[in-house]
Amino acid sequence: MPTWRAERAPHQPDWPTGPDIVAVETELAGYPPLVAPRECDRLRGRLADVSLGRAMLLQxxxxxxxxxxxxxxxxxxxxxxxxxxxxxxACASGLGVVQVGRIAGQYAKPRSRPVETRDGVTLPSYLGDAVNDVEFTEDARRIDPYRLxxxxxxxxxTLDEISALIGHDGIDLTALHEQIREMAARGPRNERHQELIEKISVALRFLAGYAGADSDLRAPDFYSSHEALLLNYETALVRTDPxxxxxxxxxxxxxxxxxxxxxxxxxxxAFAARVRNPVAVKLGPTARPEEALALAERLDPDREPGRLTFIARLGADRVRDLLPPLVERVRDSGSPAIWICDPMHGNTITAPDGHKTRHFDDILREVRGFFAVHHELGTHAGGLHLELTGEDVTECVGSSGVGFDDLATRYESACDPRLNHDQSLHLALELAMVFEDQAAENRRTACAVSRTS
Structure with missing residues (x-):
């Protein structure tokens, strides 16, 4: 059996020498699995629908x-x-939506610099709660394997909490309907935008009637995901399906x-190639088509729909130029890999007060560019990968009334800025507009073909 220890392993913590990390790995190896193989298989089946253009992935x-x-x-x-x-x-696209959280494991982060300096004091960088603490003190920043x-x-x-909520804590469709209408009232009042809001409202009213008098819609399956960064942790939790x-x-x-x-x-x-889970790879602006193809060959040699997802994080200014050759190279090889858009990581800026932030307009431009490329290529734009929270934080600017001066009000992220609840729904509505535009263009093309045939 191949092992990751025989390969290059970048961005691993400099664990203290001694038996501690070995003891932690041994203890983890004896713990029950956090997720079951059957659940991973079920997700792979749902992602196969995304690969075949019958659903979207929202992560x-x-x-x-x-x-x-x-x-x-x-x-x-x-x-x-x-x-x-x-x-x-779902209301806007007519497609099913597979819901996957960056949750129950996203406790480690690679950093561009190994150390951080503040007011002349230099300490190890914060690498996520799995490794050290965000507090800027010598003791807090000490790398501790027992945090695993x-x-x-x-x-x-967290997974126990999710299990308790799924099937019991539904969506109040009436409240969602009112929230969408309030957002529409604050946004642009053009005719097409209002038509879309009305279309979604009709669908929500139908769903509320279907759900019953309490207007409470139960959710479909929900799955967990995270970056498999800390290989000591990930390998210790590999389990064999009997x-x-x-x-x-x-x-x-x-x-x-x-x-x-x-x-x-x-x-x-090497680790991802070993496991049977659905796996994904992030591709930034330095990714070359040949690299994407090599990853597809290594991670999905059997060309299995639902096995492999590429998460493009190319930046609003570059997505239209960089994405097409990546998609075409992988598509032409026969790979059924899913493509989704991460519009967050390529659009990080520094605010005047020093906070890391992202402008909503840049996030939206990358989403629009991503979906436009796939529409032009005739391939399926598989969905979105977002950093978000359900709380009213002030970390991203340009929507929900958040400006640069508001960032310090509720900037609570341990690392990068997230969309808040209102901004997340705003982005969903804007993507719904993209679906409407593409559907209208398809109708015009069909009419033109019909007239010439």
Whole structure:
């Protein structure tokens, strides 16, 4: 059996020498799996529908989860935000929406610099709660392998909370309907925008009637995902399915490889190739078509729909130029890989007060560019990958009344800025407008073909 330890493993913490990390891995290896192989298989089947153009993938959650914020209220807010977005997108597109959270495992982050300096003091960078603490003190920033055990326990608690909510905590469609109307009243009042709002409103009223007098719609399955960055942790949680003999990464349903660790001959790809989970890879602006093809060959040699997803994070200014050759190269190889858009990571800026932020207009431009490219190529734009929260934070500017001067009001992210609840629904509505535009263009093209035939 191949092992990641024989490959290059970038962005791993410099764990202290001694037996501690070995003891932690041994303890983790004896813990129950966090997710079951059957659940991963079910998600792979749902993602096959995305691959075949019958559904969309909506993936979202915190940039970096923290132990302190893994509360029932926080989990409930993220699930509700994703569910409401999914309802809007389903109403507008006519497609099913597969909901996957960046949740119950997103406790580690690769960083561009190993150290951070403040007021002349230099300490190790914050690498996520799985490794050290965000507080800027020598003790807090000390790398501690025993935090991996707390990562497991926090992830297990979050998954338990999700299980309790699914099927019991539905969407109040009447409240969602009113919220959409309020957002429309604050937004542009052009005729097409209002027509779209009315179309979604009609669909919501139908769903509310279908759900019954309480207007409470139960959610479909919900799945967990995170970046499989810390290979000591991920490998310790690999479990073999006794039904098939296949290995699964039991830390989450969908595991992705980040932009910094996607080397086709590297350790993270070797790990992902070993497990049977659905897997994903982030592709940034330096990705070449040949690299994307090599990743598809390594991670999905059998060309299985639902196995592999590419998450494009190219930036608003470059997506229309960089995305087409990537998609075409992979498509022409016969790969059924899903393509989704991460419009967050390529659009980070620094505000005048020093906060990292993202402008909603840039996020929206990348989404529009991504969907336009796929429309022009005749390929399926598979969905979105977002950093978001169900709380009223002030981390991204340009929507929901948040400007640069408002960032300090409720900037609560441990790492990168997230869309708040209102901004997330705003983005879903804007994507619904994209669907309307593309449907209208398809109708015009069909009419023109009909007249000439």
């Amino acid at each position: 979202g959650g915190d940039c970096a989860e923290t132990f302190a914020k893994a509360t029932p209220a926080s989990v409930r807010g993220k699930l509700r935000c994703l569910r409401e977005m999914a309802v809007i997108l 055990l707390r990562t497991y326990r926090s992830s297990a608690d 039904r098939t003999g296949d290995d699964y990464g039991s830390s989450g349903h969908l595991l992705w490889i980040g932009e910094r660790t996607r080397q086709p001959d590297g350790a993270h790809v």
